[in-house]
Amino acid sequence: MIELSRENALSLVQTDAELSEILMRAFILRRVELLTQGVGDVTLVGSNHSADTLRIKEFLTRNGHPYTYIDLDRDADMQVLLDRFKISSADTPVLICRGESILRNPKNQQIADCLGFNQAVNETQVRDLVVIGAGPSGLAAAVYGASEGLDVLFLEKYAPGGQAGSSSKIENYLGFPAGISGNELAGRAYTQAQKFGAQMLLANAARLICDRIPYIVELENGVRIPARSIVIATGARYRKLALENLSRFEGAGVYYGATFVEAQLCRGEEVVVVGGGNAAGQAAAFLAESTKHVYVAIRSAGLADTMSRYLIRRIEETPAITLLPHTEIVALEGRDHLDRLTWRNNQTGETEEKDIAHVFVMTGATPNTDWLDGCVSLDTKRFVKTGPDLSPEDLSTAHWPLARRPYLLETSLPGVFAAGDVRGGNVKRVASAVGEGSIALSFVHQVLRE
Numbered sequence: 001m002i003e004l005s006r007e008n009a010l011s012l013v014q015t016d017a018e019l020s021e022i023l024m025r026a027f028i029l030r031r032v033e034l035l036t037q038g039v040g041d042v043t044l045v046g047s048n049h050s051a052d053t054l055r056i057k058e059f060l061t062r063n064g065h066p067y068t069y070i071d072l073d074r075d076a077d078m079q080v081l082l083d084r085f086k087i088s089s090a091d092t093p094v095l096i097c098r099g100e101s102i103l104r105n106p107k108n109q110q111i112a113d114c115l116g117f118n119q120a121v122n123e124t125q126v127r128d129l130v131v132i133g134a135g136p137s138g139l140a141a142a143v144y145g146a147s148e149g150l151d152v153l154f155l156e157k158y159a160p161g162g163q164a165g166s167s168s169k170i171e172n173y174l175g176f177p178a179g180i181s182g183n184e185l186a187g188r189a190y191t192q193a194q195k196f197g198a199q200m201l202l203a204n205a206a207r208l209i210c211d212r213i214p215y216i217v218e219l220e221n222g223v224r225i226p227a228r229s230i231v232i233a234t235g236a237r238y239r240k241l242a243l244e245n246l247s248r249f250e251g252a253g254v255y256y257g258a259t260f261v262e263a264q265l266c267r268g269e270e271v272v273v274v275g276g277g278n279a280a281g282q283a284a285a286f287l288a289e290s291t292k293h294v295y296v297a298i299r300s301a302g303l304a305d306t307m308s309r310y311l312i313r314r315i316e317e318t319p320a321i322t323l324l325p326h327t328e329i330v331a332l333e334g335r336d337h338l339d340r341l342t343w344r345n346n347q348t349g350e351t352e353e354k355d356i357a358h359v360f361v362m363t364g365a366t367p368n369t370d371w372l373d374g375c376v377s378l379d380t381k382r383f384v385k386t387g388p389d390l391s392p393e394d395l396s397t398a399h400w401p402l403a404r405r406p407y408l409l410e411t412s413l414p415g416v417f418a419a420g421d422v423r424g425g426n427v428k429r430v431a432s433a434v435g436e437g438s439i440a441l442s443f444v445h446q447v448l449r450e
Contacts, residue, residue: 045093046072386424
């Protein structure tokens with residue numbers, strides 16, 4: 001037996017192609033088996049009617065961490081055990097972490113710290129590249145940067161994959177004729193990034209300090225990370241419904257992703273998917289496999305302008321899916337969980353109330369750019385402007401200091417690039433996001449040489 005440290009194991013998989021294939025395959029298949037069997041160092045005790053239980057389930061699943069789940073609604077003995085340890089219903093869900101600590105309704109960051117997701121960051125170390133956001137574009141930038149020898153740190157607030165990670169199946173991504181789930185694709189890319197030595201932190205970038213070089217990325221906890229170059233890949237979030245009581249039902253009947261976790265909650269029931277893009281189409285097709293019926297509500301007259309043809313055909317040919325054109329949800333009702341809703345035809349004004357307890361919202365996109373605080377030029381919708389889209393006025397306002405114009409995907413701040421859904425004029429496809437992340441890296445090298 002030869003025992004290797006983590007550093008030596010990483011070095012081995014980076015330099016020995018034959019052993020790398022054996023070890024990486026073993027690591028991946030072992031993790032898949034643990035996830036399938038629900039065997040790990042974490043036990044989650046909660047209720048399926050709890051928004052926080054759903055949040056923790058999603059956090060563990062999206063981060064590829066195996067766990068055992070005990071449903072309080074079905075296991076009366078567990079409630080007796082919780083009473084013995086004086087854990088009240090207000091403390092649930094409870095996470096038993098590594099058999100060492102009990103976390104009462106923990107925040108995601110507490111879970112990440114307990115499970116050792118984050119390594120200590122050396123605040124004096126200037127990174128060649130900091131990638132902010134681990135969606136497809138950010139992961140591509142991290143993989144290509146690390147594989148080419150750069151010291152790469154990438155930050156992600158929630159889990160690898162971004163919006164794409166919440167997709168049940170991506171069928172039009174090159175090389176996957178049978179389709180692949182967004183979470184699986186993200187997991188593979190994250191493993192690649194780790195293989196080449198990139199470090200990831202589950203942390204939220206609070207602001208960019210751009211009045212000095214190297215630039216500083218400040219995290220919510222006050223940690224400051226200096227960087228010679230940056231790729232902004234913070235993506236976009238789904239636009240929320242304009243309903244006064246929406247927040248009350250988020251995670252308790254209103255969801256922003258359609259994965260296996262959410263599908264378990266609405267098995268055999270009617271659901272509504274709001275949105276006319278590919279993500280909404282994929283969600284509708286996926287949910288139709290296990291629910292009683294899926295209604296797809298869109299404000300426009302049809303799907304031809306916003307959805308791929310193969311998804312439109314699937315919706316048309318699936319009896320369990322009904323398309324509702326010119327339809328908007330105008331009211332949500334319920335106590336602890338959504339019980340019913342009202343939708344309205346925006347042409348006739350006619351309303352209808354339905355006893356539906358599950359709504360999947362996948363409408364529009366709002367870029368995650370608030371944290372940039374004036375460091376880079378944004379368009380009127382607050383997407384990041386890059387390359388040819390930057391006018392002479394933009395560069396003058398930003399005090400562009402170089403004789404050359406910004407490179408393709410470079411922002412109004414030299415050495416800072418934007419890729420994926422956060423960038424103005426982006427093509428909302430996984431393949432294009434991956435392409436932008438890798439293209440940005442070619443210009444990062446040029447900047448570092450400068």
